[in-house]
Amino acid sequence: MSEDETLFERVIAGEIPADVVYQDETTFAFRDIRPQARVHVLVVPRKRYRNLGELAAGDPGLLADVALAARKVAESEGILESGYRVVFNTDSDAGQTVFHVHAHVLGGEPLGLFGAPDED
Ligand code: 5GP
Secondary structure, rough: OOOOOOOOHHHHHHOOOEEEEEEOOOEEEOOOOOOOOOOEEEEEOOOOOOOHHHHHHHHHHHHHHHHHHHHHHHHHHOOOOOEEEOOOOOHHOOOOOOOOOOOEEEEEOOOOOOOOOOOO
């Protein structure tokens, strides 16, 4: 992997295997390797931006594509009616580990609260 290449660019290129659930011209969606809900899918724009803010500033149409892809994933996963959560982690306190913006699409069961640190 080149210094500039992210893990998700390698997934999109097919260099790292993934359970792909949806793809189109601008987005790519696959199951998270460490699911945090019964349904946990990552939706990634093929073009790389570091985070949500940079994507929104750089290409708002592409951000809309990601949101629509998230809805399509929810539909194909059967959770459109039961509901789902879309999360974009940004930087360290939020736990972002891959600096290629991605939406976590979570659902398939009632989701817990979020925002507070884990209790010991
Ligand atoms: P972040 O923490 O940056 O918001 O989300 C990165 C996500 O990528 C994590 O939920 C992590 O489990 C997932 N992930 C990391 N490596 C891989 C991988 O090789 N394959 C897949 N499918 N997911 C991965």
